[in-house]
Amino acid sequence: MNKISENRSFGGWHRQYEHASAVLDCRMRFAVYLPPQASVETPVPVLYWLSGLTCTDENFMQKAGAQRMAAELGIAIVAPDTSPRGDGVADEDRYDLGKGAGFYVNATEAPWSKHYRMYDYVVNELPALVEQEFPVTRVRAISGHSMGGHGALTIALRNPERYVSMSAFSPIANPSNCPWGELAFTTYLGADREVWKGHDTVELLKTTAARIPALVDQGSADSFLAEQLGTDTLEQTVAATDYPMTVRRQDGYDHSYYFIASFIEDHLRFHADHLKAAQ
Numbered sequence: 001m002n003k004i005s006e007n008r009s010f011g012g013w014h015r016q017y018e019h020a021s022a023v024l025d026c027r028m029r030f031a032v033y034l035p036p037q038a039s040v041e042t043p044v045p046v047l048y049w050l051s052g053l054t055c056t057d058e059n060f061m062q063k064a065g066a067q068r069m070a071a072e073l074g075i076a077i078v079a080p081d082t083s084p085r086g087d088g089v090a091d092e093d094r095y096d097l098g099k100g101a102g103f104y105v106n107a108t109e110a111p112w113s114k115h116y117r118m119y120d121y122v123v124n125e126l127p128a129l130v131e132q133e134f135p136v137t138r139v140r141a142i143s144g145h146s147m148g149g150h151g152a153l154t155i156a157l158r159n160p161e162r163y164v165s166m167s168a169f170s171p172i173a174n175p176s177n178c179p180w181g182e183l184a185f186t187t188y189l190g191a192d193r194e195v196w197k198g199h200d201t202v203e204l205l206k207t208t209a210a211r212i213p214a215l216v217d218q219g220s221a222d223s224f225l226a227e228q229l230g231t232d233t234l235e236q237t238v239a240a241t242d243y244p245m246t247v248r249r250q251d252g253y254d255h256s257y258y259f260i261a262s263f264i265e266d267h268l269r270f271h272a273d274h275l276k277a278a279q
């Protein structure tokens, strides 16, 4: 693992690292924010942040403005990249498939299955590395935006023993029934819609017995809301299953990081309550 940048921030440190990923079979970059409290004597819990289409580890760290509150609350934040990278990695000449669009699944279809295993990377390989290299505990929460909101919710719902809380901004909540999700799942997972259900928040909510506290924010002026995100279906499913998920509609907000920056404090405080209770 190589450190490739570091910046002091609110008394803590923002750092970027590059490492060889065995799971993805390529070199990967991720970012970590370590709050001032983090030390070997006082390890801190971790919030994993999964970004959306076209993003790298940098979008959230540079635009969300999360560091001040993470420093105050004593939470580390880890932001991985959104797909495998490198010259030998399969790609498509479009923004919603291939590099920058890993959809947090393990691809089973050629040529994608060689590198596109973002589910295993986020669930297992990256936390193992983070917990070995940094002064953090094994108490984790997970959040994300859009494609990353889909990733955060589905990964937590599939692994309730690994996360104390989950949240999302503008998640792709029902990817089996929207153009982004149908394209990605057909391409990475094949045509069997039963397989897709294992990576679809709405479908997972219908069958899970676990109850992970959850917060979702959705802007009313989001240009992707009608066609891609499935928020109405999410709300109906939460009500029908009595799932402990708060879905907030935020008037006039769009899909951008201006929206995320406006409400990230609420999400960090929400996660901090659950992370501290589990320490």
Ligand SMILES: N[C@@H](CCC(=O)N[C@@H](CSC=O)C(=O)NCC(=O)O)C(=O)O
Pocket (backbone or CB within 6 Å): 051, 052, 053, 054, 055, 059, 063, 095, 145, 146, 147, 148, 255, 256, 257
């Ligand atoms: N057509 C756009 C789409 C890219 C986009 O809007 N990406 C969002 C996430 S969308 C769902 O996963 C994003 O977070 N962009 C990065 C940012 O910093 O805002 C395009 O290609 O521009």
